[in-house]
Amino acid sequence: MFAEVLTIGDELLTGNTVDSNSAFIAKKLTERGYWVRRKTTVGDDVGEIEGVIREILERKPEVLVISGGLGPTHDDVTMLAVAEALGRKLVLCEPCLERLREFYRELHERGMIDDPNLNEARKKMAYLPEGAEPLENTEGAAPGAYIEHSGVKIFVLPGMPREMKAMLENEVLPRIGERRFIQRKLLAEITDESKLAPILSEALRRFEVRIHSSPKGFGRYIGIILFGENEGEIERAKTFMESRGIRFEEGW
Amino acid sequence: MFAEVLTIGDELLTGNTVDSNSAFIAKKLTERGYWVRRKTTVGDDVGEIEGVIREILERKPEVLVISGGLGPTHDDVTMLAVAEALGRKLVLCEPCLERLREFYRELHERGMIDDPNLNEARKKMAYLPEGAEPLENTEGAAPGAYIEHSGVKIFVLPGMPREMKAMLENEVLPRIGERRFIQRKLLAEITDESKLAPILSEALRRFEVRIHSSPKGFGRYIGIILFGENEGEIERAKTFMESRGIRFEEGW
Numbered sequence: 115m116f117a118e119v120l121t122i123g124d125e126l127l128t129g130n131t132v133d134s135n136s137a138f139i140a141k142k143l144t145e146r147g148y149w150v151r152r153k154t155t156v157g158d159d160v161g162e163i164e165g166v167i168r169e170i171l172e173r174k175p176e177v178l179v180i181s182g183g184l185g186p187t188h189d190d191v192t193m194l195a196v197a198e199a200l201g202r203k204l205v206l207c208e209p210c211l212e213r214l215r216e217f218y219r220e221l222h223e224r225g226m227i228d229d230p231n232l233n234e235a236r237k238k239m240a241y242l243p244e245g246a247e248p249l250e251n252t253e254g255a256a257p258g259a260y261i262e263h264s265g266v267k268i269f270v271l272p273g274m275p276r277e278m279k280a281m282l283e284n285e286v287l288p289r290i291g292e293r294r295f296i297q298r299k300l301l302a303e304i305t306d307e308s309k310l311a312p313i314l315s316e317a318l319r320r321f322e323v324r325i326h327s328s329p330k331g332f333g334r335y336i337g338i339i340l341f342g343e344n345e346g347e348i349e350r351a352k353t354f355m356e357s358r359g360i361r362f363e364e365g366w
Numbered sequence: 367m368f369a370e371v372l373t374i375g376d377e378l379l380t381g382n383t384v385d386s387n388s389a390f391i392a393k394k395l396t397e398r399g400y401w402v403r404r405k406t407t408v409g410d411d412v413g414e415i416e417g418v419i420r421e422i423l424e425r426k427p428e429v430l431v432i433s434g435g436l437g438p439t440h441d442d443v444t445m446l447a448v449a450e451a452l453g454r455k456l457v458l459c460e461p462c463l464e465r466l467r468e469f470y471r472e473l474h475e476r477g478m479i480d481d482p483n484l485n486e487a488r489k490k491m492a493y494l495p496e497g498a499e500p501l502e503n504t505e506g507a508a509p510g511a512y513i514e515h516s517g518v519k520i521f522v523l524p525g526m527p528r529e530m531k532a533m534l535e536n537e538v539l540p541r542i543g544e545r546r547f548i549q550r551k552l553l554a555e556i557t558d559e560s561k562l563a564p565i566l567s568e569a570l571r572r573f574e575v576r577i578h579s580s581p582k583g584f585g586r587y588i589g590i591i592l593f594g595e596n597e598g599e600i601e602r603a604k605t606f607m608e609s610r611g612i613r614f615e616e617g618w
Contacts, residue, residue, distance in 0.1 A: 123580065133405075166404070188567075189580075235563075
């Protein structure tokens with residue numbers, strides 16, 4: 115059961131913005147038991163986005179979460195690119211248009227914009243790939259989209275972190291299942307790294323857990339993350355590794 | 367002249383670590399005039415890494431920077447995967463082995479590790495793909511690698527940010543050319559987003575600059591980044607856009 119994450123934005127490719135969105139999305143998917151197999155970032159370019167979506171669909175993930183490029187500016191082209199990649203048309207979502215009208219009217223009433231009307235740039239946001247279900251944006255203008263295509267659940271979310279996070283929690287997670295994974299972070303104190311690998315491998319065989327390890331400093335500590343469906347299984351895996359000589363400290 | 371960035375690590379795919387490395391690398395490449403076309407992240411898995419490197423090489427970037435997975439632990443498999451992707455053997459780099467011996471001896475003398483000897487896990491770091499040039503790690507144990515393959519300059523760097531940054535500055539940037547791009551960040555105050563696009567397009571046609579835009583808040587401001595080879599050209603592009611009615615504020 116694997117998932118992929120695609121983030122879109124020139125600012126991510128020039129290094130002007132650190133992509134914390136994909137980490138947030140990956141964390142939530144991991145907690146739901148998905149193996150996030152790959153994260154990709156491309157710029158605001160229809161051809162690039164379309165190409166990478168086709169590649170991802172060929173790998174047949176169960177879930178694909180896309181974030182970025184839904185706004186009113188000229189380089190917000192994600193919905194168009196998604197439509198092209200799926201061979202669908204962009205069609206007007208009437209309720210989305212109505213909500214956008216409401217949204218800008220309200221911003222205008224609060225004195226935040228000069229013009230309350232839906233110009234072409236704003237209207238663009240109401241067009242979704244044919245057959246898509248609109249996802250509500252409680253924090254901003256652009257709606258998201260949910261599309262099932264060739265067995266892949268595709269979610270298209272805004273790039274503004276506040277909007278993306280709210281939509282992920284409210285609209286995406288309820289659609290991808292109930293299973294929850296928990297994780298526990300440990301520091302393993304070891305004096306010989308080469309002794310660790312066989313112990314981890316044996317723990318993986320014996321228990322229903324996943325284990326990630328990464329070095330923390332030089333030689334003395336290895337950061338370990340244990341993933342499992344319940345605390346009991348994680349505890350059993352930990353106890354087993356201790357019985358093989360690993361000393362753990364909690365957290366890092 | 368485009369580049370790609372590949373970051374490797376399970377912790378990036380579980381969302382436990384935000385991938386700031388790829389932003390740093392992308393920024394430095396952009397400053398050197400490279401268009402970073404795509405960033406990809408995969409986990410510590412030989413097959414996944416090998417597969418994605420093959421895909422990237424097919425797109426024929428001029429530069430590929432890979433970061434992560436060079437350490438001594440069992441899931442540090444990047445060098446092996448790079449070798450497999452390129453159809454090369456892993457071969458022992460004698461000077462690297464000597465330096466590792468020195469490195470651990472010194473750590474031991476400073477009381478930071480119990481065992482100064484080169485066990486198998488530590489020795490592993492001295493193996494590089496055949497024909498690779500070792501890149502010096504001034505901040506840690508694992509050497510990096512520089513490989514020219516089918517016209518692509520491939521750099522393999524550690525994942526620890528301090529080690530990666532030093533190696534990028536000292537070993538990578540001097541090997542990829544002298545050209546330097548500069549960037550200027552501006553806030554464009556506009557009351558109608560749809561008027562911005564044609565002005566940006568005309569500026570792109572008239573001047574030797576690249577322009578990235580992204581919304582900041584709702585409607586009033588658009589963040590603009592102007593890239594160019596010198597301040598003069600950037601200033602001329604800015605003046606032109608002002609003459610078309612855009613009001614700029616500096617910085618964001």
